Amino acid sequence: MPGTRIRLAVLTCSGPAARSGPLAAQWLLDEADKYGQFDVEVVDLTAAQLPVVITRPPGAEAVERLAAVSPALAAADAFIVVTPEYNHGYPAVLKSAIDWHTTEWHAKPVGFVSYGGRSGGLRAVEQLRLVFAELHAVTLRDGIGFAQVWDQFDEAGAPKDPAGCAGAAKVMFDQLTWWALALGEARDKRPYTG
Incomplete structure (x- = not known):
């Protein structure tokens, strides 16, 4: 359907004081804007501070914090996760956000922008592919990984290989x-019933 706008939720999981995460996220947002097909909503998982203990049903505090995240995930047609890699994995704040939600991910595509040391976050992404498969989401084959991320952006915050x-x-x-x-x-x- 040419001309159809896609509601894209971009999940970020590094705080504003971090050096590399905000650069990678801002670059992605600029590129998404240039692409011209997306209505983007940024979901800042560090700001949401979701509880790490998952309860069903969620308690009052969890309900309040989920209100900052859940509507954006439910409304999205697609997702891009911007994630660092720590110790061959992805951050707990991301896992918490994923686990608090189920149907929000069903039958929707997920792309990845990862960053880190030598692997560029690819090990974190490989783990996320398994998690999102369990949630009936479709992960994209091609993503973006910034290896040695601290060397990938110039002083103005732009990629050195634009x-x-x-x-x-x-x-x-x-x-x-x-x-x-x-x-x-x-x-x-045919509504998805997973």
């Missing part, structure tokens, strides 16, 4: 758009 980064973003956005439209049409015709 053409390579923009090309990688376009590949991921093209895949995300295809999956978001295809899965959205399928959910409209």
Whole structure:
């Protein structure tokens, strides 16, 4: 459906005082804006401070904190997770946000922008693929990883390889758009019951 806008939730999980995470996230948001197909909502998981102990039903404090996150996830047609890698994994704040939600992820695509040391966060992404498969989400094959992230951005906060980064973003956005439209049409015709 040409011209259809996609509601994209971008999940970030490093605080504003962090050096690399905000640079990677801002770069992604700028590229998404240039792509022109998305209505973007940033979901700042560090600001939400979701409880790490999952309860069903959630307690009063959890309900209050979830109100800052859940509506954006439910309304999204697609997701991009911007994540660091710590000790070969992803941060607890991200796991908490994922685990508090179930149907919000169903039959929707998830892309990844990762960053870290030598691996560029790819080990964190591989773990996230398993988690999102359990939640009936479709993870994209191609993502973006910033290896040795502290060397990837200049003093103005722009990638040192702008053409390579923009090309990688376009590949991921093209895949995300295809999956978001295809899965959205399928959910409209036949609601997903997972």
